[in-house]
Structure formats: structure tokens, C-alpha cells
Amino acid sequence: MSTRLFNGKEIKELSKNPYVKAVSNKGITYTDEFKRIFITENEKGKFPRQIFEEHGFDIEIIGIKRVESAGKRWRAAYKKNGIAGLQDTRKGNSGRPNEKELSIEEKYERLKAQNNLLKAEVELLKKIDMAERRLGKKKITIPASQRFELIKSVIDKFKLKNKVRYLCKVAGVSPSGYYNYFSPSSLEKRKQREKRDNMARKKIWKAFNHKRRKKGARQIKMTLENVFQTNYNLKRIRRIMKKYGIICPIRKANPYRRMSKATKEHTVLPNKLNRQFKQNVPGKVLLTDITYLFYGKGKKAYLSTIKDGSTNEILAYNVSDRITLDIATDTLLKLKNNRRVKLAEGAFIHSDQGFHYTNPVFQKMVRKYGLGQSMSRRGNCWDNAPQESFFGHFKDEASIKPCETLDELKREIRSYMTYYNNYRYQWDLKKMTPVQYRNHLSSVA
Structure with missing residues (x-):
């Protein structure tokens, strides 16, 4: 017979069952009717646990040992004396101890068990709260599997028995789910x-x-x-x-980015692109811009690029430690000298209203190369969004900061440009690289 004592809440719960005569902190007195039902069902092949559960008993509260012990007594009494052996008229036949005052040792064990249960409940709730806080978001709860693990950890720590159902209720999960999880x-x-x-x-x-x-x-x-x-x-x-904590680069908007202002003697041209970046014609829409690069110990450099709006391919770029007009004109010169670049009819270059692009020298050079020119509206970076997007990805993915010299920085940028054009697959390019997509557009033209 089990030596575990029932607490007040469990006694109250068991007393509600119509097949219970009386309940003490030590045991249960069952009705004669239930004993007869038990024998009948047991002879049909049902297990004791199943019979008890079908008649409203909570096995978690009673304990499987009590169930098996009661079934063993009743089968022995029935075998010896038949139905009469299941009645409580004879002394000692019920097999239940009489109510008596608990000894000091028994009271101590009872209080110890209640204290352990209380500690387990507090620790379980604390662990669940800490796990939810680590998620860093409100109204996000930890999964049931993690709650099952926490329940098991407190059960093992405080050596609790037959308290799975109670702790599952505290944790907000089902006991059947708990047993299934550890099956x-x-x-x-x-x-x-x-x-x-x-x-x-x-x-x-x-x-x-x-x-x-x-x-x-x-x-x-x-x-x-x-x-x-x-x-x-x-x-x-x-x-x-x-x-597994594989963290990808997180792009963040730069709130301190300043748009260059054109001076009065420079010419601002209209926006002929109007955000029609994807025209499915390689070499027609050319996007350009300049960004800053911080590397080494407080060193600063600048990167100028020309990007194909239809294929996202970087057609030309220039790196310099100065932000003079040369950085833009040299990029344009590299575009002209790049034999792999085939400009389409009506090709034009689009930029912001920065000093370099409103400069008469740059604009004259653009016309000399047979290109049109377009500019974003003042202070509107969305008019050149694909170019801004490229700079964001570039700064996330290229190893700029570890470079110590400008030559080392240039080697890293050259390596990245090769990677970006030939090996970096892009979702919006039908999962192709810029070079693959350029060839694709050329083949279907």
C-alpha cells in the first residue's frame, strides 16, 4: 500500500465521487457497489486502472499502487467468500485504517511533502516567466515542449510523485501531452x-x-x-x-545620411526614370551613387558605382580616399572602357542631385559618351532605391572594417564585386545572379 498522504484539496476532490464512502489523509473507503463493479469488470479482462478511471477516479491523485493494492485485496476476498467477502460488515475487510491522530513524524512528513510541492510550483512558474522574458516579445509564450521539460526538472529536483497532473495545470499544458512527450x-x-x-x-x-x-x-x-x-x-x-544561432546580417536604415545639395551654377535635370528601374533591357537604365566606407582605425574611403537597373549588375566602380569630382568621372570612364558592357539604345544614367552629378564637367562627359541623364527629386532617396539597396547589402556582407590599408580595401571590394555579379543569387532576379539574369534577358530579347 502507498504511504503517500492526501492533502486537503485531494481529500475534497475524492469525496465528490459517488463510489467513495469516506476519505482520510491516509486512505479511501470505497462503496460495496464499486467493489462488485470492479470484480465484474476485472473478470471481463479490464485492467484495474481502466476500471477506476471509467468510474471517475483520478489516478494521479490516488496513485497506481493504491489501485493495484485495492484490486488485489478485493479479488482475494471475492475468491475466498464470494460477494459477501466484498462487504464491510466484517472487521478489517475494508482494508482501510481507522481515523486516528497523526504522529509527529507523520505530521512532519506531510508538511515536508506540502512544502516541496509549493517550492516546485513557485520554481516552475519562475522558470516559465524567465523563459518567456528571454523571447523579448510581449504575448509570446514558450512552446509546450519547453514547459514539459521544466515540469520534469522540478519533479526530479523535489522528488515528487503523482503530481504531474497538478504541475501540468500550473504550467498550462495537458498531462496526456506530458506523458506522450516523454514516451x-x-x-x-x-x-x-x-x-x-x-x-x-x-x-x-x-x-x-x-x-x-x-x-x-x-x-x-x-x-x-x-x-x-x-x-x-x-x-x-x-x-x-x-x-542553431546562424545570424544573418541585419540591415538598418541610416538616419544620418545627408543628400548632397546642388549649387546654383550647377544644373539639376528632371527625373526621366520615375522609378521604372526594371525595364528588362540590359544596359539601358544605369544607376549611380557614392557612399562612404569606414575601415581600419578611423580611416575613411569612398565608393562610387554604376549599376544596371534591369539586371542589378555592377558595371563599373571606383574607390578613392577623396570625394572629389574625379571619383564620379573616373567611374564613368571605367564604364566606357569596360568591353563587356553593351549599352542599349536610349541608355541614360540616373543619380541623385549630388555635387558630382550636377557638375558641368560630369554632365558634359555623359553627353560625350552618348548617354542621357536623369536625377532623383531633391531629398527623395526612393527615386534611386536599387542603388541605395546595393550599398546596404555591400556594407553588411563585405569585410570592410578589418582592412588596414587602402590597397587592402580595394582588394576586398574587387573580390566582393566578383562575388556579387557572378555568385550572389537574387530573389527578384528569378533566383539568378546578375550575370545569369543579364544573359537570360539577352537570350529572350
Whole structure:
């Protein structure tokens, strides 16, 4: 027979059952009717636990040992004396101890058990609260699997028995879910899933670091498909990245960016592009801009680029430690000398209203090369959004800060440009690289 004592709440709960005569802190006195029902159902092949549960008894409260012990007594009494052996008219037949004053040792054990349960409840709630705080978001609760683990940890720590149902209620999960979570079959499934996740992690990590450039989930998906011939959906990639802490670069808007102001003697031209960046004609829409680069110990350089609006390919770029007019004109000269660039009919270059692009020298050079010119509206960076987007990705992915010299910086930028044009797959380019997409547009033209 179990030596665990019932508390006041459990006694009250058990007393509600119509098949219970009386309940003490030590045991239960069942009705003669229930004993007869038990024998009848048991002879039909039902297990004691099943019979008790079907008649409204909470096995978590009673304890499986009490159930098996009662069934054993009743079967023995029935075998010896038949139905009469199940009645309480004879002394000692009920098998239940009489009510009596608890000894000091028993009172101590009872208080100790109640104290442990209270400590377990407080610790469980504290752990759940801490886990939810770590999520960093309001109204986000931790998953049931994590709650099951916390319940088991407090049960093991305080050596509690038959308190799973109570602690599950405290944690807001179901007892059946708890038992299922720790069943051998579920443990095996989690083990197999962990094995699959670990294999996926290795492939995702390779794609994440492909060409030594960190990538986000969509870049990883396209790299896996094109380079490693592996197809994972975005949801799985993001789950694996979150699980194993594979963090992609996070782009943030720069609130301190200043738009260059044109002087009175410079000419501001109208916006002939009107955000029609994707015209599906390589070499027609040319976007240009200049950005700053901080590298080494407080050193500063500038990067000027010309980007194809239709294919996102960087057609020409120039790096300098000075932001003079030369940085823009030299970029334009590199575009003209790039034999791989084939400009379309009606090609034009689009920029902001910066000093370099409103300068008469730059504008004369543009006309000399047979290009048109367009400018964004004042203070409206969205009119040149793809170029701004490229600079954002570039600063996230290129290793600029570790460079110590300008030559080292130029080598890193050259390496990145090769990677960006030839190996960086882009979602909006039908999952192709800029060069692949350029060839694709040329083939369907």
C-alpha cells in the first residue's frame, strides 16, 4: 500500500465521487457497489486502472499502487467468500485504517511533502516567466515542449510523485501531452529529427559562408539550389538558423545620411526614370551613387558605382580616399572602357542631385559618351532605391572594417564585386545572379 498522504484539496476532490464512502489523509473507503463493479469488470479482462478511471477516479491523485493494492485485496476476498467477502460488515475487510491522530513524524512528513510541492510550483512558474522574458516579445509564450521539460526538472529536483497532473495545470499544458512527450516513441522521433536538423545545419552553414560572404535565408536558399543542388524551403531554413544561432546580417536604415545639395551654377535635370528601374533591357537604365566606407582605425574611403537597373549588375566602380569630382568621372570612364558592357539604345544614367552629378564637367562627359541623364527629386532617396539597396547589402556582407590599408580595401571590394555579379543569387532576379539574369534577358530579347 502507498504511504503517500492526501492533502486537503485531494481529500475534497475524492469525496465528490459517488463510489467513495469516506476519505482520510491516509486512505479511501470505497462503496460495496464499486467493489462488485470492479470484480465484474476485472473478470471481463479490464485492467484495474481502466476500471477506476471509467468510474471517475483520478489516478494521479490516488496513485497506481493504491489501485493495484485495492484490486488485489478485493479479488482475494471475492475468491475466498464470494460477494459477501466484498462487504464491510466484517472487521478489517475494508482494508482501510481507522481515523486516528497523526504522529509527529507523520505530521512532519506531510508538511515536508506540502512544502516541496509549493517550492516546485513557485520554481516552475519562475522558470516559465524567465523563459518567456528571454523571447523579448510581449504575448509570446514558450512552446509546450519547453514547459514539459521544466515540469520534469522540478519533479526530479523535489522528488515528487503523482503530481504531474497538478504541475501540468500550473504550467498550462495537458498531462496526456506530458506523458506522450516523454514516451519512448516520441523520444525516438525527436532524436531522428535532431539528426536531420544537424545534417541540414551543416549544409546551411556551408551556403551561409559560400565565397566567404554571409547571407540571409533567401540568399541561402538560392545558393543551396544553384551551388549545392539542395532544395530546402524558406521556413525550414529560417527554423534551422534560429535553432542553431546562424545570424544573418541585419540591415538598418541610416538616419544620418545627408543628400548632397546642388549649387546654383550647377544644373539639376528632371527625373526621366520615375522609378521604372526594371525595364528588362540590359544596359539601358544605369544607376549611380557614392557612399562612404569606414575601415581600419578611423580611416575613411569612398565608393562610387554604376549599376544596371534591369539586371542589378555592377558595371563599373571606383574607390578613392577623396570625394572629389574625379571619383564620379573616373567611374564613368571605367564604364566606357569596360568591353563587356553593351549599352542599349536610349541608355541614360540616373543619380541623385549630388555635387558630382550636377557638375558641368560630369554632365558634359555623359553627353560625350552618348548617354542621357536623369536625377532623383531633391531629398527623395526612393527615386534611386536599387542603388541605395546595393550599398546596404555591400556594407553588411563585405569585410570592410578589418582592412588596414587602402590597397587592402580595394582588394576586398574587387573580390566582393566578383562575388556579387557572378555568385550572389537574387530573389527578384528569378533566383539568378546578375550575370545569369543579364544573359537570360539577352537570350529572350
